[in-house]
Amino acid sequence: MWLASKEGERACSSCEEAGAESMSNFEEWASATFRHEEINFDATDLALVELIYSGALQQLEMLDHIDLDAFPARGIDLRHAPKAT
Amino acid sequence: MTHPQDLSLRQQADAIRHGDISAREMLDATLLRLKERDNDINSTPVVFDELSQAQISQAPAGPLFGVPITVKDMYALPWRAARNGTTFNLIPASASGAYRNLRDAGVIVVGVANQHELGIGTTGVYSAYGPTANPWNPLHCAGGSSGGSAAGVAARIVAGSLASDSGGSTRLPSSFCGVVGIKLTYGAVPYDGYFGAATTFSAPGIVTRDGGDARLLTAALLQRPLPQQSGSGLRVGIVRDPFWSDVQPDVHEACEKALTLAGWKVVELKIENLELAGAAFLGRLIAEAGIPSREVLSSVSAPTRALLLAGLLTSARFVPRADRVRAAVRSSLATAFETVDFLAWPTSPASAPSLQEPWVTLPSGNMPVDVPNVRQASLANLTGVPGVSIPVGLDASQLPVGLQLIGPWGSEARLLDAVEHMERASDRRFVDLIPPLAR
Numbered sequence: 001m002w003l004a005s006k007e008g009e010r011a012c013s014s015c016e017e018a019g020a021e022s023m024s025n026f027e028e029w030a031s032a033t034f035r036h037e038e039i040n041f042d043a044t045d046l047a048l049v050e051l052i053y054s055g056a057l058q059q060l061e062m063l064d065h066i067d068l069d070a071f072p073a074r075g076i077d078l079r080h081a082p083k084a085t
Numbered sequence: 086m087t088h089p090q091d092l093s094l095r096q097q098a099d100a101i102r103h104g105d106i107s108a109r110e111m112l113d114a115t116l117l118r119l120k121e122r123d124n125d126i127n128s129t130p131v132v133f134d135e136l137s138q139a140q141i142s143q144a145p146a147g148p149l150f151g152v153p154i155t156v157k158d159m160y161a162l163p164w165r166a167a168r169n170g171t172t173f174n175l176i177p178a179s180a181s182g183a184y185r186n187l188r189d190a191g192v193i194v195v196g197v198a199n200q201h202e203l204g205i206g207t208t209g210v211y212s213a214y215g216p217t218a219n220p221w222n223p224l225h226c227a228g229g230s231s232g233g234s235a236a237g238v239a240a241r242i243v244a245g246s247l248a249s250d251s252g253g254s255t256r257l258p259s260s261f262c263g264v265v266g267i268k269l270t271y272g273a274v275p276y277d278g279y280f281g282a283a284t285t286f287s288a289p290g291i292v293t294r295d296g297g298d299a300r301l302l303t304a305a306l307l308q309r310p311l312p313q314q315s316g317s318g319l320r321v322g323i324v325r326d327p328f329w330s331d332v333q334p335d336v337h338e339a340c341e342k343a344l345t346l347a348g349w350k351v352v353e354l355k356i357e358n359l360e361l362a363g364a365a366f367l368g369r370l371i372a373e374a375g376i377p378s379r380e381v382l383s384s385v386s387a388p389t390r391a392l393l394l395a396g397l398l399t400s401a402r403f404v405p406r407a408d409r410v411r412a413a414v415r416s417s418l419a420t421a422f423e424t425v426d427f428l429a430w431p432t433s434p435a436s437a438p439s440l441q442e443p444w445v446t447l448p449s450g451n452m453p454v455d456v457p458n459v460r461q462a463s464l465a466n467l468t469g470v471p472g473v474s475i476p477v478g479l480d481a482s483q484l485p486v487g488l489q490l491i492g493p494w495g496s497e498a499r500l501l502d503a504v505e506h507m508e509r510a511s512d513r514r515f516v517d518l519i520p521p522l523a524r
Contacts, residue, residue: 048391
């Protein structure tokens with residue numbers, strides 16, 4: 001499996017064979033990941049995925065900048081929500 | 086004589102109970118209307134002609150005995166697998182929890198409501214059954230993912246439908262089609278046989294034409310009474326940015342007028358950490374959505390496949406941070422509900438876009454409608470609270486606009502009080518609007 005990170009951590013050996021050692025080239029990186037997962041894809045898929053992925057990442061990276069002390073890890077039991085007023 | 090499907094859901098139940106019409110006559114009239122009217126909108130692509138007849142003989146004498154409804158493709162039925170808008174049997178045929186509750190109230194399931202494929206989309210454009218069109222203008226989207234539920238109810242094909250909501254999927258199409266759509270509190274209904282069980286965001290929803298019908302059907306689904314109280318004198322919290330600021334002017338005006346009409350006390354407030362809620366929703370949802378089998382993946386539309394593949398690329402490092410933010414936002418919301426009864430803002434920032442190009446232009450730019458739709462809706466899913474979309478009129482294009490109310494956990498009865506209060510305050514002029522297709 002891929003360990004995706006901006007630094008481009010290395011993938012499994014089969015993916016390395018695809019020459020995708022870095023995320024800096026989105027097409028190579030995504031293609032190698034999909035091949036590893038044995039997923040069929042084409043150029044249209046890649047173009048759409050890049051558009052969606054880059055948009056999502058932009059929003060998600062807000063989470064990289066949160067102050068962890070201000071957001072303590074808390075157990076959430078979704079079955080026990082606050083009571084209705 | 087009034088067609089049975091021009092009656093409200095509660096009138097239908099009363100008419101059958103009092104013997105004014107038999108359950109079989111009700112069903113026959115419904116099936117006929119479905120065949121006559123659904124070609125233009127494709128709300129109910131799977132119809133149970135014979136099976137619905139058989140249901141009548143087995144239906145218990147509950148409060149909804151003989152009342153026909155549709156059920157979204159996310160729920161397994163005893164005779165049909167849940168396909169989630171695909172061609173695949175994704176959950177084997179069984180009596181899903183939500184179905185059991187409604188069955189016990191006596192409803193008759195006449196068909197499967199169309200939906201956006203895999204529930205991943207707010208337009209209803211992509212579905213194995215074909216797109217769902219809007220009864221107000223068949224060139225426009227019905228919304229999604231529960232578009233078939235909303236379109237079928239708006240077109241008066243059925244008076245009620247079982248929907249679901251993982252990121253606005255009940256509220257958004259209800260807004261687009263001018264009907265009432267309520268998302269229930271997370272976990273309030275058994276999740277077995279329900280595709281939404283795969284995430285911590287999803288909850289069943291109910292679509293009807295007004296608040297009284299929603300109360301009756303929601304009570305059946307929750308299997309608990311939802312006592313009616315006055316909906317006047319409520320305190321409503323407004324969060325201006327972005328929920329009111331980044332919407333189309335017509336939508337803003339209709340929602341603001343409706344709030345004024347209701348006479349509720351409106352308070353502007355700030356919800357701590359709200360600016361991170363969208364990222365937390367996205368981070369968690371991507372992880373939970375996972376990726377379907379290769380067969381399913383290769384069968385879905387290119388945009389849906391791209392959404393799923395983008396998820397596959399997304400780092401898991403966001404998940405624990407999303408959870409921390411989620412807990413904080415839940416706490417902020419609980420604090421807000423100490424001072425207001427509900428939060429209110431437009432359900433969707435724009436009326437239904439065209440099927441051909443489901444994009445909207447907002448103050449922040451031109452974009453696919455899914456982006457701002459999910460922004461307006463997802464706080465309720467992130468925190469598990471119930472929410473409702475109330476029709477509040479039409480925009481300049483003669484397409485419906487919806488006002489969203491979000492309430493504390495378990496506040497379904499109060500939300501419906503608010504819906505019914507709005508109906509009284511407006512002399513029912515919003516909920517009684519009839520789309521051209523149904524005139």
